[in-house]
Amino acid sequence: MSSTLSSPSRRTLLAAGVAGAATALLGAGPAAAAAPKPTAGVRVLTYNIHHGASGAEVFDLERVATVIEAVRPDIVGLQEVDRHWSARSQWLDLPEWFSERLGMRYVYGANLDLDPLVPGDPRRQYGTAILTPWPVKSSSNILLPKLGTHEQRGLLQAEIVVNGSRVRFANTHLQHNDAFERRLQTARIRELLGDDADRTILVGDLNALPGTPEMLTMTGFLKDAWTEVGSGDGYTHDSEHPHARIDYVMHSSDVRAESAAVITSDPLASDHLPVAADLRVDKGRH
Incomplete structure (x- = not known):
């Protein structure tokens, strides 16, 4: 885990609705009623970055970083993140690159972990960040069920x-071509997080449409921020011609969603559009 340069001041919610630009991403929402407990605002972003390339495989990490930076998130979940993986991402350590570029700490989950092509080089890894x-007080990456030769997920x-x-x-990226898997x-994620999860936020590319059996498992114990406060279809894939909502921000019942938006400021930065949400979380012992 890398260190950040400085701690941020408390962020305020951005006014205005979704208007294509990340600087106008989230509505202020209605005034909140008096809360029985002190709460904290948390802005989250989920983004499948396609190893830093557009759908046409134009590799440009700066474009991805610019999209993230404009949102000013407190926490970001990235999927399809290379670490010394191959020439497609110039053998770079992407989580380290984003950490340094954005001035953030990072944790990484290597779901694929291969020997280097040249002995002595770093291991080739692919996963989430x-x-x-x-x-960051602690972190862990737990591998999820896998069938046959399918890609390992976590x-x-x-x-x-x-x-x-x-x-x-929590951040995840589920199997893209097997609904049973x-x-x-x-089911394993529900077991790991627990039906009584508290102050829990899950994001990711779930590769499933709302209302499917797998998503009913998720909404059986977590709330879907888009369903609660999003406006419109919420489509995130593909980024140039969005036709499916498969990227989600979800949360436990003690977390309140205030606004949610699909970020359309640069559809060519990746093959997915990111989703941002402003949430409110009870303060407690930590």
Whole structure:
């Protein structure tokens, strides 16, 4: 885990609705009623970055970083993140690159972990990452059920203290071409997070449409922020011609969603559009 340059000040919610530009991503929402407990605002972003390339395989990490930076998130969940993987991402350590570029800490979950092509070089890894400028207390990556020769998937978790509130943040990327396997994976995620999860946020590319059996597993114990406060279809894939909602921000019942938006500021930065949400989390011991 890398270190950040400095701790951020408390962020305020951005006014205005979704208007294509990330600087106008989230509506202010209605005024909140008096809360029985102190709460903290947490802005999260989920983004399948396609190893830093557009759908046409134009590799440009700066474009991805610019999209993230404009949102000013407290926590980011990235999927399809290379680490010394291959020439497609110039053999770079992408989580380290984003950490340095954005001034954030990171944790990484290597779901694929291969020997280097040249002895002595770093291991070739592919998986998910979490970025945050806030303190990370702990993290873990647990591999999810896999069938046959399908790609290994995982659930990356981190305990993060944001604005004085402890948050359990989980990031995942489920199997893209096997609904039965996704059902096994979502069942395992429910087991790992627990039906009584508290102050929990899960994001990711779930590769499943709303209402499918695998998503019913997820909404059986977590709330879908888009369903609660999003406007429109919420389509995120593909980025140039969006026709499917497969990227999600979800949360436990003690977390309140205030706004959610699909970020359309640069559709060519990846083959997915990112989703941002403003959430409110009870403060507690950490």
